[in-house]
Amino acid sequence: MVEIRIHGRGGQGSVTLAELLAEAAYYSGLMSQAFPNFGVERRGAPVTAYVRLDKKFIRLRSQVYEPDYIIVQDASLIGGVDPVKSGKAGIRQGELFNGVNVFAGAKKGTVILINTKKPASDFKAPAGVRIKTIYATGLALEVIGRPIVNTILLGAFAGLIGTIKMEAVEKVITERFSGEIAQKNIAAAKKGYTAISNN
Amino acid sequence: MNKNMSAKGGSAAGGKKILEGSRAIAETVNNCGVAVVSAYPITPQTHIVEELAKIKADGQGNFEYVRAESEFAAISIVLGAAATGVRTYTATSAQGLLLMTEVLFNVAGMRLPVVMTDANRAISAPINIWNDQQDAMTMRDSGWLMVYGETVQETCDLHILAYKIAEATLIPAMVNLDGFVLTHVVEPVEIEDAKKIKIFLSAWKPTEILDVKKPLTLGAFVTPAHYMEIRKELHDDIVAAKKLMTKEMVNFKKIFGRKLSLCEYGGAKDAGTVIVAMGSVLGTIREAVETHCNASLRNAGILKITSLRPFPDEEIIKLIGSKKNIIVIDKSISLGTEGILATEIRRVLYGKSKARITSVIMGLGGRDITMEMIGKAVEESKKTKEQVIFIGK
Helix, strand or coil: CCEEEEEECCCCHHHHHHHHHHHHHHHHHEEEEECCCCCCCCCEEEEEEEEEEEEECCCCCCCCCCCCCEEEECHCCCCCCCCCCCCCCCCHHHHHHCCCCCCCCCCCCCEEEEEECCCHHCCCCCCEEEEEEHHHHHHHHHHCCCCCCHHHHHHHHHHHHHHHHHHHHHHHHHHHHHHHHHHHHHHHHHHHHHHHHCC | CCCCEECCCCCCCCCCCEEHHHHHHHHHHHHHCHHHHEECCCCCHHHHHHHHHHHHHHHCCCEEEEECCCHHHHHHHHHHHHHHCCCCEEECCHHHHHHHHHHHHHHCCCCCCCEEEEECCCCCCCCCCCCHHHHHCCCCCCCCCCCCCCCCHHHHHHHHHHHHHHHHHHCCCEEEEEECCCCCCEEEEEEECHHHHHHHHHCCCCCCCCCCCCCCCCCCCCCCCCCCHHHHHHHHHHHHHHHHHHHHHHHHHHCCCCCCEEEEECCCCCCCCEECCCCCCHHHHHHHHHHHCCCCHHHEEEEEEEEEEEHHHHHHHHCCCCCCEEEECCCCCCCCCCCCCHHHHHHHHHHCCCEEEEEEECCHHCCCCCHHHHHHHHHHHCCCCEEEEEECC
């Protein structure tokens, strides 16, 4: 089983990305499961979503604690403190806002895909963890004209994992969007796919 | 929602799809040929009724969608609609279900075959929007049939079955699924189309309905001379529904190819320890037992309970009556005693089994249940002298 955790901020569509990934994986011949980390969503606050991929139907319903892949939609989430582990738990807004450890549970072999301008070497990854970076925001502005990074990252992740086919990615985008929006998002996914393949 | 964005999944046609649980339920309910839908949105039920509203707005639904000002109104509206002899549907969660309480008893007492989904959620206070099963368990004695889905597929299937049984027995049916865990998951599911469902679920032919041309009163005043008999009749009919459910589950398999059961045993046949549970946590339990993530899970059995009302007493005795150690996992509690399913299991096995039965409370208010915690629950239950334990991490 492959387990994926997605980190973003409310409004960035982390849950949508998880769903698109699961759908594309299913259309690529895998079984899949996507679900949000059921939080009290609000714009800008950290949001987590999960995806599982397997050859057989996925029965496990717990959250993902040791992901094989981590997708970070917003690099500004990195470096925040975990409010519980740091002993600073509270409802002061700033702490909750930053209280996310995107590397939590990363293990030997975990691949982390980060949306950032910076090169992978700028990030301090735990031992055995591989970091890949892609400037999805920039690519989205270029292709879609708006900083919506979902489909860039969807294509990039398909390129990264290999088992999700680009035809399936196009299919899920066409199912969810229509007309020009769908076309722009397909172009975005292709852009992400190419960018990660050349990375 | 953006005009260029369609809801998760697309059309209301049948077939194998990958869908959000809520959308899958909405499509299935629509394909069951409901005439009146009335609901009030509440997390985590909201997506189900939003998707039904969307199906209606997209011209794919043949039902009246009556907007309600509260859950009390929503259940009252479907009560009234069902009393005129049409197929009805509503859905709710938590506080919404509690607000319906008075009418739930009326629907059952008036013998109206309403089908309702409860997206199971914790009860306030403190306010909590996440999943546990306290809401529905609190309605256990309302006279409704109550079933629990393990997956999105099974929950959809149970809706089709619910209409069949409710209309045949004139007892309302509540289909439960774990809020968020199943309402918000996107997973593969087969959506049965209206044509196929019609083979299983023929039109409801009511005998006594509200009709201006042939006036009658439903749920009228009853004196001590008759009230007890009417209550006993409902009790007897709920018990008898078990036989019909078993029969219709066989028919269901013939038509749709998927198995349903009142309860089902899995895992090691010669197990000394059996874990009993309802709903989506069973998936995690199966995974934990099969992967032996904890030594105490070696050779463990699993008893899945799908039907809480009617409760499959004889089947349970047959399946686990000889087991030594029984662990009942509840996502609810009768405060001051123990888990509600645990009490049911104790009642059934009283005098029939020498098993040590431990009530384990888990997952309250959305606390995640991991495979490791299932192992710990079994371990702790063997050590403890308590009748009820809480496993939270």
